[in-house]
Amino acid sequence: MPVEELSDGIFNLSIDDRQMLATRNLMPGISVYGERLIVEDDVEYRQWDPSRSKLGAMVLRNFEIPLTYDSTVLYLGAASGTTVSHVSDILRDGLVYAVEFSPRTMRDLLQLCDQRPNIIPILADANKPQSYAHIVEKVDVIFQDVAQPNQAEIAAVNSKYFLEENGHLMLSIKSRSIDTVASPKKIFKDEVRKLESGFDVEFEVLQRKELEPFHEDHLGVLARMFVDHEEKE
């Protein structure tokens, strides 16, 4: 079975002429959400369904994924950990801080954390980074999937607290969480403009693409935080 590494720890498997996105399973033998496990050359992979994961969709939409085996990541909007589990697979020697504000969902996430030592669960509102500043160190990457009206602001305020110099922000923007009536294209343009110049941290937007056909009315954004204003000139 041909296996192609698309990015560090992220694979495309060709099975019976069909392509399958996958990560290498950090916990062999354990399926997290009913996904398929495939063994090839003594390595076990876990199928990664892009229609259940904005990050998975971003991989298939050819974003440059800034994650490596030893990255530290702040993940905002972890839910029960479907995508966090794949981030955990990728970060074999790294760490992911997983923030989720729903106590009920957090209970499922805690079960995942029991199995995986590189996930630190945090029950908190991503609007209040000061409430978890005593737990989270500086990170290489922030990934955000929170479906809130102030998505860009949440990304900016967390980046200011936690993102390393030249660190990357990966953001999924859901237009319908911002405005159900306005055109998604206009909303996306406004949100990207806010990221570029609307806050006291500024970002260089490196890639922006809609996440269809996997997620309707969602924009994926990859950005790098400017260290200071001079660098931008």
Ligand SMILES: C[S@@+](CC[C@H](N)C(=O)[O-])C[C@H]1O[C@@H](n2cnc3c(N)ncnc32)[C@H](O)[C@@H]1O
């Ligand atoms: C679309 S789901 C995330 C799915 C998840 N990223 C995945 O791919 O497995 C959005 C999650 O963000 C959480 N959320 C929304 N607003 C939040 C906030 N302000 N702080 C923390 N979590 C939030 C919701 O409770 C929900 O679980």
